[in-house]
Structures are given as C-alpha cells and as structure tokens.
Amino acid sequence: MTTTGPADLTLIQVSDTHLVPSGQLIHGRVDTFALLEAAAARLADWAGPVAGILLTGDLANNGAPEAYRRLRGVIEPLAQRLGAAVVYAMGNHDERTAFRAELLDGATSPGGGILTGDSLTSNSLTGDSLTGSSPEDPCDQVHDIDGLRIIVLDSTTPGRHDGWLTDAQLAWLADRLDEPAPRGTLIVVHHPPLPSRLPTLHLLRLRAAERLAKVIDGTDVRMVLTGHAHHAGAGSLAGIPVWISPALAYHVDTLPPRGRHRGLPVGGFSRVDLVDGQVVVTAIPLDGSGLAAAGLDGARPAGAGQAAEVYNRDAQEMLDYVRSATPTTTPAE
Ligand SMILES: [Fe+2]
Numbered sequence: 001m002t003t004t005g006p007a008d009l010t011l012i013q014v015s016d017t018h019l020v021p022s023g024q025l026i027h028g029r030v031d032t033f034a035l036l037e038a039a040a041a042r043l044a045d046w047a048g049p050v051a052g053i054l055l056t057g058d059l060a061n062n063g064a065p066e067a068y069r070r071l072r073g074v075i076e077p078l079a080q081r082l083g084a085a086v087v088y089a090m091g092n093h094d095e096r097t098a099f100r101a102e103l104l105d106g107a108t109s110p111g112g113g114i115l116t117g118d119s120l121t122s123n124s125l126t127g128d129s130l131t132g133s134s135p136e137d138p139c140d141q142v143h144d145i146d147g148l149r150i151i152v153l154d155s156t157t158p159g160r161h162d163g164w165l166t167d168a169q170l171a172w173l174a175d176r177l178d179e180p181a182p183r184g185t186l187i188v189v190h191h192p193p194l195p196s197r198l199p200t201l202h203l204l205r206l207r208a209a210e211r212l213a214k215v216i217d218g219t220d221v222r223m224v225l226t227g228h229a230h231h232a233g234a235g236s237l238a239g240i241p242v243w244i245s246p247a248l249a250y251h252v253d254t255l256p257p258r259g260r261h262r263g264l265p266v267g268g269f270s271r272v273d274l275v276d277g278q279v280v281v282t283a284i285p286l287d288g289s290g291l292a293a294a295g296l297d298g299a300r301p302a303g304a305g306q307a308a309e310v311y312n313r314d315a316q317e318m319l320d321y322v323r324s325a326t327p328t329t330t331p332a333e
C-alpha cells in the first residue's frame with residue numbers, strides 16, 4: 001500500500017477573478033473583489049506552506065488598470081506573508097498593455113530592453129521569459145518554483161475570446177522543453193485545450209489544440225493548468241492531464257435547465273500539490289462567508305432545482321451571440 005506523505009510543494013491556482021474598478025459589480029450583482037478578499041482570507045488562515053500562487057487569466061473583467069492594481073494589492077502582501085511566488089497569466093478578458101504595465105512592471109523580453117526578470121515582483125521568473133519585445137506581444141513566461149518549472153502561455157488574441165497559440169509561441173515552447181526541469185513542468189494556459197459539450201465554451205476553447213499536443217508530447221510536462229470555462233473539469237492532451245480550475249467570480253452551470261445558459265454564485269479556486277512524486281489537484285469551493293462578503297449571501301443555492309443565479313439567458317441567443325462574435329477562421333488564417 002502506498003502511504004501518503006506530506007506535500008512536497010503546494011501551489012494555489014486562482015482563475016477568472018474578473019476584477020473591476022472600485023464600486024463596480026459584474027453582471028450587476030457580483031462583487032468580485034470581495035470574493036478575492038475572501039479567498040485570500042482563507043489562504044491566510046491556512047497553515048500552508050504555499051510555494052506559489054498562480055493567477056490563470058481573466059484577472060480583470062475588462063482590462064482596467066485599476067482592476068490589476070486591486071488584484072496586486074491583495075495578492076502580493078499575501079504572497080509575501082506566505083513566502084510564495086506569484087505568477088500572472090493572461091485571459092481573454094485581460095488587455096495586454098495594461099496587464100504588462102500593471103502586473104509585470106512593463107517587462108518585455110530580456111532582449112527587448114524594457115526590464116529584465118530582476119525587476120519583476122515575482123522572484124520565480126527566469127531569464128527565458130516573455131517572448132516578444134513590444135507591450136502588445138504575448139505575455140509568455142517561465143518561472144522556476146523550487147525546481148518545478150511553470151511555463152505560462154498567453155493564449156489570447158486581441159479582440160477575440162477564443163484561444164490560440166501562434167507558431168512562434170509553440171516554437172519558443174519547444175525550445176524551452178528541450179531541456180527538462182528538475183521536478184518537471186506545468187503549463188499554464190487560460191483556454192482549455194479540450195472540446196466541450198457546452199456549445200459556447202466549445203467555440204471559445206483553445207483552437208487547434210493538436211498543435212500544442214505535438215509540442216508537449218514526450219516532454220517533462222506533467223500537467224496543463226487552465227481556467228476560462230468557469231467550471232471545474234479535467235481531460236487530457238497527448239496523454240498529459242489537463243485541469244480546468246473553477247472560477248473565482250462565478251460558476252457556469254454545466255447542467256442548466258433545458259434551453260438556458262446560466263451562471264451560479266458558486267466561486268472557487270484550486271490547490272495543486274506535488275505529493276509523493278505526483279501532481280494532484282483539488283477544487284476548493286468558496287464557503288458561505290465568501291459569498292456573503294460578495295453580497296451573494298441570499299443568492300446561494302436554496303436546494304435542488306432552486307439555485308439562485310448570477311444570470312439566466314436563453315441558450316440559443318447566447319450561442320448566436322458568441323458565434324457572431326467569434327470569427328470562423330483561426331487567427332492564423
Ligand atoms: Fe472568465
């Protein structure tokens with residue numbers, strides 16, 4: 001029988017915070033900043049240790065600089081207290097210029113001449129990071145957390161909500177993976193490289209995921225960590241596990257009433273443990289106090305079939321809208 005020893009290393013993954021400037025709510029009712037504070041309070045209460053905090057995209061709801069400053073104001077004092085590195089990844093609701101300016105201190109590639117890894121807040125960022133040399137380039141990064149390599153891929157395309165990785169990004173990734181890391185590699189990419197039975201999410205997945213599969217197949221990549229779907233889930237790509245973290249902001253109902261598309265007030269995040277040599281991920285729902293802090297106390301699910309909602313829309317109208325906003329061609333075409 002295998003015994004379970006202490007966790008070798010724990011990372012916390014917080015995805016889809018959808019923060020907005022002070023005084024604003026999303027969907028007219030969710031105070032996402034209060035949810036972030038509630039999650040931070042839970043982590044501060046926990047005995048730890050935490051080696052890293054991974055923020056995996058849609059960190060701001062509309063790319064507002066103030067939203068990124070609010071995020072940093074909560075996460076970085078917490079990380080300092082925990083002794084954890086901080087990793088920021090782009091999502092489709094983020095805006096590269098503001099994201100880079102506010103969360104990466106304006107850094108482009110070390111060769112790009114703006115800032116190098118030494119100047120960044122995260123002590124885990126390596127010199128290999130940040131492909132490109134202009135503020136609009138993808139925010140790809142490499143972090144080293146106690147020998148565990150975290151490679152962040154920016155799967156966004158400005159003006160679009162579906163996911164895509166360019167040939168240049170994939171070539172850069174292949175170069176990084178040529179050299180294995182002491183404890184292996186985790187890929188962080190906002191868009192799940194998986195199909196979905198939810199039609200809107202399927203349209204907005206990472207497109208042409210087989211291109212990524214080809215690059216990570218046979219490498220030291222141990223897991224792919226994603227968000228974007230607003231529900232927890234798992235699958236695999238090239239035989240490598242893929243984790244979809246729950247969203248902090250709200251949950252997209254995966255079993256909605258017929259013909260409906262709806263969001264539910266059930267926030268959550270994930271812990272990623274390297275334990276007994278394996279990578280194990282666990283979803284952590286935010287408890288009632290977090291929802292109360294976000295003004296959602298009375299909106300908690302009341303019982304089977306009676307869940308209160310963040311929104312409830314006609315599924316076909318929603319799909320038509322997403323379809324109209326999503327080009328049928330990939331960004332490469
Ligand atoms: Fe999101």
Ligand SMILES: [Fe+2]
Binds near residue numbers: 058092190
């Ligand atoms: Fe997203």
